[in-house]
Amino acid sequence: MKDFFYGIQDLFVDVLFAPFDYLRELELTSWFTANTLSWFFMLIGFVAFMYWMMQLAKYNANNEEDKSVTAHSYL
Template sequence: MRGFFEGVQEFAEATLFAPFNALAEVELSNWWLANGVNWIFMLICAAAIVYWIMEIKKYDANDTEYREAKAHGFLGKNSELESNI
C-alpha cells in the first residue's frame, strides 16, 4: 500500500500541481508578470459582474418579475396567485 500512496503523491506533485509550481517560478523570477496574472483574473471577474448586472437590468426593465411578498407558496396564501392557477 505504501507504494500505491507514493505513486499517488508522485502523480499529484509532478502532474496536477505543475501549473502551480510554474506560477511559483514566475513569481520568483518576475514580480510584475506574476501580478499581471492576478490582474487578468480580476478583469475577467469584473467583466462577469458587469455582464450579470446588465442582464439583471434587462430583466428588471421588462417588469415581468412577480414581486408580491407572497410569491411563493411556502410564504403563505395569495388569493390573486391562486385564482390564476
C-alpha cells in the same frame, strides 16, 4: 496501497503543480508575471459580474416583477 497514494502525490506535486512552481520562481524577477494567473481569474470574475449585471438590467427593464410591498405572502 501505499504505492497508490504515493502515485497520487507524484502526479500532483511533479506534474499538475509544476506550472505553479514556475510562477513562484518568476516572483523574484517580476511581480506582474508571477501573478498572471490571478489577473486572469480576476478578469473572468469581472466579465461574469458585468454579464450578470446586464442580464439583471434587461430583466428589470421589462417591468415584469411585482415590486409592491405585499408581493409576497410572508411580507
